[in-house]
Amino acid sequence: MNTLPRCYFLQCVSYLLLVFSLSFISAAEASDSVASLQASLGLLKQTSMTARKQAITQLGEGHQPRSLAILHALLVGQLFIIKSTDKMVIAEAQAEQAFTVYEAESNQDLGQFSGAELSKISLTNALRSQVRKLIAELEINAEHPATRLAALKECDATVDEHLLSIIKARLPIETDAQVKQAIQQVLLLQHMTQGAKGERIAAIKVLKNEDSLAVVNQLKTFVEKDSEGQYLETDADIRHVAEAALTTITQRMQWYAGIETIFFGLSLGAVLVLSAIGLAITFGVMGVINMAHGELMMLGAYTTYVLQQLLPNHTGLSLLLAIPAAFLMSAAVGMLIERGIIRFLYGRPLETLLATFGVSLLLQQLVRSIFSPLNKSVATPQWLSGSWQVNDFLSLTWNRFYILVFCLVVFVALMQILKRTRLGLEVRAVAQNRTMAKAMGIPTARVDALTFGLGSGIAGVAGVALSQITNVGPNLGQAYIVDSFMVVVFGGVGNLLGTLVAGFSLGIANKFLEPFAGAVLAKIVLLIFIILFIQKHPRGLFPQKGRAADS
Amino acid sequence: MKHLLFAHHDKFSRTIVLALAILTIGIPLLTLLTPVESVFHCSAYTLSLLGKYLTFALVGLSLDLVWGYCGILALGQGAFFALGGYVMGMYLMRQIGARGVYGNPELPDFMVFLNWQELPWYWLGVNHFGVMLLLVGLVPGLLAWVFGGLAFRSRVTGVYLSIITQALTYALLLAFFRNEMGFGGNNGLTDFKDILGFNCQSEAVRVALFFLSGLALLGSYLLCHAVVHSKLGRVVMAIRDQEARVRFLGYRVELFKLWIFVFAAILAGIAGALYVPQVGIINPSEFSPLNSLEIVIWVAIGGRGTLYGAIIGAILVNYGKTVLTGLLPEAWLYILGSLFVLVTLLLPQGLVGWLRSYTKERSA
Numbered sequence: 001m002n003t004l005p006r007c008y009f010l011q012c013v014s015y016l017l018l019v020f021s022l023s024f025i026s027a028a029e030a031s032d033s034v035a036s037l038q039a040s041l042g043l044l045k046q047t048s049m050t051a052r053k054q055a056i057t058q059l060g061e062g063h064q065p066r067s068l069a070i071l072h073a074l075l076v077g078q079l080f081i082i083k084s085t086d087k088m089v090i091a092e093a094q095a096e097q098a099f100t101v102y103e104a105e106s107n108q109d110l111g112q113f114s115g116a117e118l119s120k121i122s123l124t125n126a127l128r129s130q131v132r133k134l135i136a137e138l139e140i141n142a143e144h145p146a147t148r149l150a151a152l153k154e155c156d157a158t159v160d161e162h163l164l165s166i167i168k169a170r171l172p173i174e175t176d177a178q179v180k181q182a183i184q185q186v187l188l189l190q191h192m193t194q195g196a197k198g199e200r201i202a203a204i205k206v207l208k209n210e211d212s213l214a215v216v217n218q219l220k221t222f223v224e225k226d227s228e229g230q231y232l233e234t235d236a237d238i239r240h241v242a243e244a245a246l247t248t249i250t251q252r253m254q255w256y257a258g259i260e261t262i263f264f265g266l267s268l269g270a271v272l273v274l275s276a277i278g279l280a281i282t283f284g285v286m287g288v289i290n291m292a293h294g295e296l297m298m299l300g301a302y303t304t305y306v307l308q309q310l311l312p313n314h315t316g317l318s319l320l321l322a323i324p325a326a327f328l329m330s331a332a333v334g335m336l337i338e339r340g341i342i343r344f345l346y347g348r349p350l351e352t353l354l355a356t357f358g359v360s361l362l363l364q365q366l367v368r369s370i371f372s373p374l375n376k377s378v379a380t381p382q383w384l385s386g387s388w389q390v391n392d393f394l395s396l397t398w399n400r401f402y403i404l405v406f407c408l409v410v411f412v413a414l415m416q417i418l419k420r421t422r423l424g425l426e427v428r429a430v431a432q433n434r435t436m437a438k439a440m441g442i443p444t445a446r447v448d449a450l451t452f453g454l455g456s457g458i459a460g461v462a463g464v465a466l467s468q469i470t471n472v473g474p475n476l477g478q479a480y481i482v483d484s485f486m487v488v489v490f491g492g493v494g495n496l497l498g499t500l501v502a503g504f505s506l507g508i509a510n511k512f513l514e515p516f517a518g519a520v521l522a523k524i525v526l527l528i529f530i531i532l533f534i535q536k537h538p539r540g541l542f543p544q545k546g547r548a549a550d551s
Numbered sequence: 552m553k554h555l556l557f558a559h560h561d562k563f564s565r566t567i568v569l570a571l572a573i574l575t576i577g578i579p580l581l582t583l584l585t586p587v588e589s590v591f592h593c594s595a596y597t598l599s600l601l602g603k604y605l606t607f608a609l610v611g612l613s614l615d616l617v618w619g620y621c622g623i624l625a626l627g628q629g630a631f632f633a634l635g636g637y638v639m640g641m642y643l644m645r646q647i648g649a650r651g652v653y654g655n656p657e658l659p660d661f662m663v664f665l666n667w668q669e670l671p672w673y674w675l676g677v678n679h680f681g682v683m684l685l686l687v688g689l690v691p692g693l694l695a696w697v698f699g700g701l702a703f704r705s706r707v708t709g710v711y712l713s714i715i716t717q718a719l720t721y722a723l724l725l726a727f728f729r730n731e732m733g734f735g736g737n738n739g740l741t742d743f744k745d746i747l748g749f750n751c752q753s754e755a756v757r758v759a760l761f762f763l764s765g766l767a768l769l770g771s772y773l774l775c776h777a778v779v780h781s782k783l784g785r786v787v788m789a790i791r792d793q794e795a796r797v798r799f800l801g802y803r804v805e806l807f808k809l810w811i812f813v814f815a816a817i818l819a820g821i822a823g824a825l826y827v828p829q830v831g832i833i834n835p836s837e838f839s840p841l842n843s844l845e846i847v848i849w850v851a852i853g854g855r856g857t858l859y860g861a862i863i864g865a866i867l868v869n870y871g872k873t874v875l876t877g878l879l880p881e882a883w884l885y886i887l888g889s890l891f892v893l894v895t896l897l898l899p900q901g902l903v904g905w906l907r908s909y910t911k912e913r914s915a
Contacts, residue, residue: 289710344896349710350624351895354851357844358891365884482721482840485714520725527722531698531715535705 060134080118145176152182208245211391267400269507270407274462276487280499281455294477295363300326300463316381326460334456375473492540567859575765605764606826611865613818619856622791627716629843631691635820640740640833645678687824695816703805724838739834854901
């Protein structure tokens with residue numbers, strides 16, 4: 001079950017590798033190895049299994065750059081012969097009976113072929129296991145350290161003698177420190193199961209410091225019982241040492257699980273902070289309840305989508321461009337809302353709430369009319385997908401990591417704008433005392449519009465980030481509006497730092513509750529917690545002090 | 552009696568009471584007395600639709616009491632409505648008995664489907680009509696009492712209160728979506744068969760439900776009217792206008808607020824209970840924050856702080872919704888959105904306020 005995706009992965013790695021290595025080979029060597037490769041491929045084309053066996057052995061011995069790729073293709077059933085030209089090719093299935101075909105010798109793209117034009121080179125089970133072995137051998141001696149490392153990670157305690165001798169032979173000539181460590185680990189695993197008693201105990205004691213799934217699995221077999229309640233491992237000393245080692249590793253695993261939960265919590269918190277921070281400006285600093293805030297985020301997400309449609313081949317670039325574009329888009333719409341509606345309603349928060357809710361309905365329906373009510377998919381650039389595999393027990397996904405960083409960058413930038421720029425000074429002055437600010441010559445109406453634009457623009461930027469983790473659809477904003485209000489209210493209205501702390505603590509609390517309560521119940525528990533919290537501390541975690549607190 | 556009831560009624564109020572009374576008695580009478588082909592005969596569909604409007608008007612009325620007279624913009628009035636509806640739904644589910652798909656005499660279909668062995672404790676007793684009637688008021692009232700008691704005592708006001716009421720209905724929405732809650736999860740409660748032994752689909756039951764909805768609305772209106780014109784009502788309005796000053800005068804503000812809040816929640820619960828048999832389903836979407844906001848817009852359009860404004864607003868907006876979603880389904884949200892914006896900007900007193908100033912101008 002599990003081997004197939006791994007094979008694909010290895011295959012991809014080996015392709016990459018070959019591209020590198022091909023360029024380093026001199027022309028003479030190349031022509032020589034091409035001749036022997038052609039000979040092996042000729043043998044492989046024959047229908048007799050003995051000829052195929054011979055061809056496979058030759059491919060394994062020859063150390064030709066293409067042999068690894070060809071063996072992989074053979075193993076997963078992607079090696080074909082084009083019936084008309086008798087050419088050996090690697091074919092990747094694109095759709096039902098449609099294949100993209102590459103020449104086996106040169107990896108040259110030969111275009112599309114249908115299934116009927118190709119004939120597959122099949123293997124017997126015996127041959128298949130031989131191929132598997134050869135691939136492992138070739139990979140352990142492969143050019144690129146990453147390939148060697150990946151091949152060694154595949155090895156567990158059940159490595160056979162032949163492969164083990166190859167691994168042992170590799171140790172003295174290995175130059176890469178990581179690969180060397182991996183080799184030693186494989187050998188220790190071997191000692192742990194098959195050595196003398198003292199050797200085994202020593203191996204267990206060394207291996208318990210490794211974060212390796214193979215070690216854990218092997219240790220578990222030492223403490224397992226069979227169906228009759230007898231221990232599989234007969235030596236009691238080894239059992240005790242293994243148990244102690246397992247406890248150590250399990251403790252470390254729990255520690256890693258804790259780190260992972262905190263990381264997930266922080267990234268969820270980052271999403272909450274991103275969606276709430278614009279609101280913290282409009283609601284916290286200006287006192288305007290903007291129910292259309294979620295829809296401004298939605299506009300940001302749709303801006304990302306549109307830019308990606310305009311630049312279909314540059315996913316990364318369009319995402320980076322989307323950040324300023326979404327800011328401008330949402331800021332413009334926000335300022336329009338402020339000038340057109342909200343400015344008539346200052347000092348009447350409940351009416352503002354109703355009017356902006358109307359705006360949110362209008363924006364939602366507008367998006368439905370323009371883009372259809374269905375969700376749109378926004379592509380994720382290469383550098384955002386995948387994860388950082390710290391060790392066998394801990395992997396952190398890149399997109400969440402980047403969102404965390406992005407959130408902090410946005411937060412710091414916003415703080416700097418408010419603290420160090422002229423606009424920030426004016427915004428704070430108007431927030432503290434509107435009449436006095438006006439008397440000092442601050443154009444309050446313009447500052448209102450710009451402040452609202454700033455808060456709305458940040459909502460748009462949050463929308464760009466959201467487009468990478470959820471579906472982009474007309475209801476995107478609604479899903480976040482209640483949450484963002486909760487974060488702002490919990491943190492304390494008018495306090496940006498409070499919003500940050502509230503967002504992260506709610507995110508982490510949510511992720512710690514989820515394993516016990518499930519996602520929905522965790523959310524309900526937190527909502528109830530905030531409702532009760534507001535009763536005790538009506539001004540949030542960090543209430544504003546001084547005169548502004550009374551208003 | 553007449554003097555007592557109409558002592559404080561102005562012209563609008565008297566008109567609306569009269570119109571409601573005529574509607575409540577007239578439509579059922581016409582339907583029962585005229586043959587099916589007659590133009591005066593209301594179809595089952597029309598009756599349910601009109602009945603639905605009346606329950607909406609009732610929940611609008613309850614919000615007006617809280618918002619218009621006490622100044623609490625409750626964004627969770629729909630939650631009390633839905634809770635009343637769920638109590639009625641549970642009663643109706645228990646009436647199905649063994650006629651469900653799985654034929655289990657005790658458990659509703661969805662519980663059999665989830666492999667539950669027995670009824671959860673909170674389902675016990677709702678199969679009795681009397682208990683159900685009690686719970687329709689008790690459940691929303693109790694929630695309002697606990698929630699309001701906490702909130703008003705710690706003086707959570709204004710926008711904060713609005714947002715936590717919205718959080719309340721949102722939390723309930725999420726909770727009722729869970730199958731483990733035992734309220735049918737996503738699908739809610741539906742496929743009702745009969746009520747008090749009469750078939751839910753029959754014309755007589757529809758007429759009776761319509762009549763009861765009208766009666767409930769009329770009764771609640773008169774009751775609310777009496778409340779706002781009593782001494783308690785005066786204090787409540789004073790709280791709306793100057794909360795701190797009322798507190799300094801020695802009134803326990805939180806108790807007055809709580810009284811109004813609980814009373815309104817019970818009215819909303821009754822509206823929900825009347826709504827469910829007429830539409831034949833109750834599901835968690837009734838808890839969605841959007842529904843509660845729609846109630847707010849009915850009251851805002853009709854004119855808050857007048858009681859009858861809420862009734863007019865609820866009926867007009869919902870009639871518009873029915874017509875428009877039929878003709879132009881796309882346009883409804885545009886219109887609803889524009890209504891929110893335009894009414895708050897141009898008609899802060901609602902239709903009733905506009906009509907009042909218009910008639911005043913003419914008489915002046």
